[in-house]
Amino acid sequence: xxxxxxxxxxxxxxxxxxxxxxxxxxxxxxxxxxxxxxxxxxxxxxxxxxxxxxxxxxxxxxxxxxxxxxxxxxxxxxxxxxxxxxxxxxxxxxxxxxxxxxxxxxxxxxxxxxxxxxxxxxxxxxxxxxxxxxxxxxxxxxxxxxxxxxxxxxxxxxxxxxxxxxxxxxxxxxxxxxxxxxxxxxxxxxxxxxxxxxxxxxxxxxxxxxxxxxxxxxxxxxxxxxxxxxxxxxxxxxxxxxxxxxxxxxxxxxxxxxxxxxxxxxxxxxxxxxxxxxxxxxxxxxxxxxxxxxxxxxxxxxxxxxxxxxxxxxxxxxxxx
Numbered sequence: 001x002x003x004x005x006x007x008x009x010x011x012x013x014x015x016x017x018x019x020x021x022x023x024x025x026x027x028x029x030x031x032x033x034x035x036x037x038x039x040x041x042x043x044x045x046x047x048x049x050x051x052x053x054x055x056x057x058x059x060x061x062x063x064x065x066x067x068x069x070x071x072x073x074x075x076x077x078x079x080x081x082x083x084x085x086x087x088x089x090x091x092x093x094x095x096x097x098x099x100x101x102x103x104x105x106x107x108x109x110x111x112x113x114x115x116x117x118x119x120x121x122x123x124x125x126x127x128x129x130x131x132x133x134x135x136x137x138x139x140x141x142x143x144x145x146x147x148x149x150x151x152x153x154x155x156x157x158x159x160x161x162x163x164x165x166x167x168x169x170x171x172x173x174x175x176x177x178x179x180x181x182x183x184x185x186x187x188x189x190x191x192x193x194x195x196x197x198x199x200x201x202x203x204x205x206x207x208x209x210x211x212x213x214x215x216x217x218x219x220x221x222x223x224x225x226x227x228x229x230x231x232x233x234x235x236x237x238x239x240x241x242x243x244x245x246x247x248x249x250x251x252x253x254x255x256x257x258x259x260x261x262x263x264x265x266x267x268x269x270x271x272x273x274x275x276x277x278x279x280x281x282x283x284x285x286x287x288x289x290x291x292x293x294x295x296x297x298x299x300x301x302x303x304x305x306x307x308x309x310x311x312x313x314x315x316x317x318x319x320x321x
Contacts, residue, residue, distance in 0.1 A: 039301070045295060049082075103129065139280075140280055175247050
């Protein structure tokens with residue numbers, strides 16, 4: 001199976017450089033401060049790197065990675081920052097550019113709904129897209145996952161594809177108890193077709209257009225107040241109206257699915273995505289490691305260090321000659 005165009009996203013650009021995708025980049029006490037942003041902190045392949053550049057990297061990452069707010073020390077992020085700078089240097093060396101239309105589209109997508117955005121957003125997005133283009137060109141071409149690899153993964157991870165008892169739930173949401181009770185009086189247990197028709201016509205829920213279909217849930221996946229009602233129903237049975245902060249709900253249990261092992265065809269796409277992502281990470285790591293090994297780096301700021309490449313010198317001032 002050939003890999004479709006990979007939606008690289010901020011995940012790959014930063015994760016490939018060492019930042020876990022599930023973590024927020026929280027700037028800690030050793031971060032560059034505004035008064036020091038003109039300070040040179042490193043010289044990379046003969047190019048001076050300023051504290052303000054490092055700050056931009058931290059701020060951009062902070063805006064994109066939003067889960068788990070536990071801080072990562074800035075020193076640990078310095079290696080990732082240098083790797084990112086290497087990608088940009090190499091992209092420019094190869095003459096890669098980003099089209100204005102593509103840049104404008106991404107800037108529009110990443111601008112907050114209230115229209116607020118930092119003054120450097122366009123530059124940040126340009127750098128991100130440039131690095132993405134380089135990685136696609138140099139590291140991510142001709143990726144594929146064979147049917148055999150999919151099957152082997154399925155067999156070796158069989159426990160991951162077991163699911164517990166599941167309830168397939170339908171919902172009608174009304175604004176008042178009176179309205180909900182009138183709707184419930186028109187519904188008959190077992191008549192799922194009627195339930196879906198009324199949901200489409202009258203429900204205020206976000207799933208109204210889908211006939212109130214909320215999907216399937218195992219125990220523990222629904223809010224406790226919903227779970228007590230849903231898992232107390234029999235297949236085809238319709239609940240009495242009950243209130244939540246959203247309004248008055250009527251649930252129907254369309255289907256009860258006993259615990260079972262998912263079939264290969266049910267999880268094939270998930271396995272494909274998992275294997276492709278692993279191959280992408282491996283390819284990008286190999287490529288960025290190669291760039292790092294051939295880089296000429298001198299770290300100037302004594303508060304920073306690079307864990308992955310032996311510094312050729314480590315000084316507190318820059319030779320301006």
